[in-house]
Each structure stands twice: as structure tokens, then as C-alpha cells.
Amino acid sequence: MIETRGFAVHGTDAKFSPFNFERRDVGPNDILIDIEYCGICHSDIHQVKDEWHDMMPANYPMVPGHEIVGRVTKVGVGVTKFKEGDIAGIGCFVDSCRECPSCTTGNEHYCFKQAAFTYNGTEMDRETPTYGGYSKHYVIDENYAVKVNAEGDLSGVAPLLCAGITTYSPLKKFNVGPGQKVGVVGLGGLGHMAVKIAKAMGADVTVFSTSPGKEADAQKLGASGFIISRDAEAMTAAAGTFNFIIDTVSADHDVNPYIAALGIGGVLAFVGMPGSPNTIHQASLIMGNKVLAGSLIGGIPETQEMLDFCAKHGVTADVELISPDRIEEAYDRTVKSDVRYRFVIDMKNA
């Protein structure tokens, strides 16, 4: 076994402390990654505090983190995709059944037997707990890691492994591209990636936000339009004009104004999961040939495609780099949306 060190919580109080544990030895198809950066995703906070108890109850001690980049320092004898010194990424899952219709079509995140989540889960043996990227090392099957071809500073690449793929996947599925008007609801960790990726795909991007103070940022990120979503007049003026809108907001909100903002044949994709449902008339979809779609991260092939796309277009996340002793502060600020736009933990120097 491989000794490593991470930062864990032991209960819902979300107090982090150093935690020594073991990773498995590097098997024939495994790679060992020295983790350099790990992003802080809002879902880390939900799980640490056991706020998603019904969906995925907290297992303590919990080492969160599923936006991971690092350097490959050892490869198993059967490994072909990586060599020592490569940069690798790990996202939200580290294994799956490999046999079901989802797994065999590159949609491992929708594995019929449920994928092995990167942390707060178990390996496919359903016994061995998984610990995440707030740690120094990860051992993973090479088929569940992705290659990072980026040069230079990697801190902005880490969030691509969750926030990047979560927004890329629906933009890609619905063929966003030049000549299209795209809306991004919410300018947070997910939203700021959606703006950058949609812009890189050639679309004309408008941000819908409740925060007037984010207009300048939206422009810097590549948006040409900015609409205060509480401004009923502005929302009415926007009705019928969008080809595609991605809704990244997890707080409860009425999605009907965004359905109205779609033009004929438009698509509203949800990647945020509010606790409360919405009230939707079928007629609001029928009268405009409109589509509502849900999307959850992405599979391994598409995650690789997204990383390559981002490398080609110079897209990374805007990050605030912190040392591990500031995780609790980062959590508090993330909850208050006081981050532009992702905290990333510097594990390289931890």
C-alpha cells in the first residue's frame, strides 16, 4: 500500500484536519498521480455537511475533491495511455462496471451499476472507501484518468474536470456554435466556464444574473450581453430570442422566464439541481418546439474531448489558489458566492 496524506472532515461541522491514509499499490493498469491542484466544487460542501444525505449519505472521515490534476509518477506494467511525467486529470468517478450499455458507450457516469465516485463512495467492490483529491496522491485505473496536454500553470485546469465537463457536455450535445445566441444563467463556478466554452465554440453569449456587479466580469469572460434576471422588463424584451440557455443555478428559482426567452426550437439545459421543483405547462414547450434537458458531468471520452478543446482554445477556469489550511474559509466564501470563480487547493506545496 502507498502511504499518503490528505485533509479530511470527521463530521458535519466541516472542520478539516490532516489525515494519513493508504492508497492501493499500483496495479498493472493503474497509474499513481502526485496531485498538484484540486478544485473546490460546491458539491464538496454539500457532501461534507451531509446535505445530500438522501442521495449520497456522508461517510466520515471524508477527503473531498473531484477536480484533480497532477503528475504521473508511476505506471503499471500494462499501462499504455500514460508514462511517467505526464500530466493526468481525475474527475467525479474513478471506476464503473465497464459492461452496461452506458459504460460501453462512453457514458460511465450513467453506469447502470453506479460508477465508483472519486470520494465519499466505494470502489466497485462496494467496500473499499474512496478518498478524493484534497490529498497528495491518487491511484487510479488509467482508463478512468484523462490526459492533460496543457502547458504552464495547471491550477486553472483542475476545475475543468467537473465544472468544465458539466457545461461542455450539453453545449456540445445541442450543437452550440457560430451564429447562435446562448444564455448562461448564473455566473458562478459552472456559469463562468459555460461563458468561456460557449464563446470558444463561436456563440454569442449573454449572462443572466441576479448580481449587477458581475456585468464587467461577464464581459471580460467573453459575454456580449448581460441581463439582470430580476428585471421583468428586460426578461420580457429577451423573450423568444435564444437558441440555447444553460441554467447553472442550484438555488430555487422559476425557470419559466428562461423557457420564454428561448426562440423556436430552443433548448434550456439544466446542470444545477435546486431542491424545489418547477411548475411547467406543456404548452410552453409545444408552442415553440422547445426542449428542456438535464445533463450530469460527462463520460471519459467526452471529458478528454473537452480537455483537448479547452487546451486548443486556451480555456481554463479563473481561480483563487489557496493552501489547505484555508479550506474552511474557502467553503464559507463559496457558500456566499464570494469567489471569482473557483477556489483551487495548492496540493503541490502542501
Add this chain to the structure above:
Amino acid sequence: MIETRGFAVHGTDAKFSPFNFERRDVGPNDILIDIEYCGICHSDIHQVKDEWHDMMPANYPMVPGHEIVGRVTKVGVGVTKFKEGDIAGIGCFVDSCRECPSCTTGNEHYCFKQAAFTYNGTEMDRETPTYGGYSKHYVIDENYAVKVNAEGDLSGVAPLLCAGITTYSPLKKFNVGPGQKVGVVGLGGLGHMAVKIAKAMGADVTVFSTSPGKEADAQKLGASGFIISRDAEAMTAAAGTFNFIIDTVSADHDVNPYIAALGIGGVLAFVGMPGSPNTIHQASLIMGNKVLAGSLIGGIPETQEMLDFCAKHGVTADVELISPDRIEEAYDRTVKSDVRYRFVIDMKNA
């Protein structure tokens, strides 16, 4: 002007009586159609009784009917698509602006200036009232009529002009075909067409119905499966198994069991418009990469494509042919779902 005779109502009492009126003379791009058959669509009943007052208020006298087939008996000097003796069809609209992004892409039904509806509307001059297919003749621009290549009895072709295209369009848009499991919710006028068309596309079809008595019919129409939608156990067993479900029901109902019945990446398309909205959690879409779609009839090019598809595969509606003096009886029975599966008025012998 061309003298013709139809059957009209003069108020919400839905009492029909013969009605003499005039169609315009055949212009350079017009064709004159001697109507042979006209289907009775449930939307005729809603409009006759002014039940859709807010959406499209009733204008009396009203001659309903937008599922029309007949013989071309005169063509304008500029007409190229039709010649005398051809069989032509007319659906839900008879003109549109021809210039907007919808019209120029063959989606005239979503005309930005609103298409001219076949009845209970006006021509694009927004003055001349339109009268529908419960009549002996129609004069229409050739670009808004479709060619019917069917042989023999045409009575089963008439309902294709609304019920056929309404179900064909979403089945086509979402690439229904061999190897796919397709659900049809509701076995009425729309539903029975959906079963036949999905089957002709090569899919394996299951009917969801509240009426156990319709199982034998479902099989005759081509369905291999039949699920009583009120049977919670059967619905639970069906969860996660469908690629595509088309919901044809206009009565209020909970659509969440159908969302649950979709497999990963599945699509639930709505073509019925219940008065009450549904309560939908974004998570129910996100956790399965699912899609909700609304669809309204179809444009002229797709309506032609549908007619050609149905002719090739021998698909027509199952109809009960009536004389015009039985329209009121047919309305009563349609409201009670006592028809298998479409009333069609014999205008040829009227």
C-alpha cells in the same frame, strides 16, 4: 368568387347547419380542391365551443376542419406542383408570412407573424376569415397544399394532415428507429397514429393507457407492449427502459412516471396540451440525461415527407366515416373517447 357550401356553427351550442359562402377565385398560384374527406380533430370541438377563448377566440359562423383531402379541379396559371385530377391535402394552416426565420426554414407553423389558420382565423390580410374543411371546396396557394400519392380509399389519409404530422414530427426529430423502445401515452386519434408511425419506423412500441379494453387494439395497431398507466407496480417495472415516449394526452395527468420510464438519454415529447401544469424536478432530468420536448404539428416540407412516408409504409388512420348530419353525434362521442380512432366526414357525397 366561387360559391360553396359547408357546415357551420353559429355559437357555442355546437349545432351544425348548412352554410353557403364564397371562396376566392383561383389566383395564379392557387389550386381549387373539391374536398372529399375531412377529419374531426378534438381541437375542432374546443374551438367550436370557444373552449380555447384566450388562445384563439371563436369567430362565428365557424366552419371547422383542418384534416382535408380532395381532388384538384382547377389550377392557377403559375401553378407547377399540381395539375387537375391530382389529390391534394390541407392541414392546419393555409398561408404564412414566407419571410421570417421559421417560414424560410420550412417551419411555417411557427411563423413569427403567425400563420393563417385553415379555419377560425384570417388570411394574411388579417381581415378575410378562413373557413375549414367541413365544406365542398377550398382555394389555397399551392405552396401550402401537399401532394397525396395514396391509392384507393382516401378517408384514412385525411387525419394524417393533423394527427399524422403531429406525431411524425417528434418521432423524426429524435431519430426513432430500429432497436429503440418507444412508448405512446394515450390511444386516441393522435396515439393510434403514433403507434403506427413508430412501428413503421422500426421501433418496438408500447402503449400506456388508462383503458384495459384497448390492449387488443394496441396490438392490432402494431404495439408489442401495453401498460395500464394507473398500475403503479407496472409503471415501476417499466422505469428506466424507454428511449422515447410520446405523450398524446390532453387531459390533466402527472408526467413524472413517464420521465421515470425513460432510460439514460431518453426523450419525452409532448403533443397534448393539458390545462394544468406539471411539477418537475430538474434532478429528474439531470440524473438520466433526459429531455422533455414540445412539438406542434409540422411545416409544409415535413408534412409532405410524412405523407410520402405513410404512403410508402401503407400507414393510414383507422376511421369511422360519417355523413355531415352526424357531426354533432361524432363530437359527443369524440369527447367520450368513443371512436376508434378518428371520425372522418364524407364530403364527397355530401
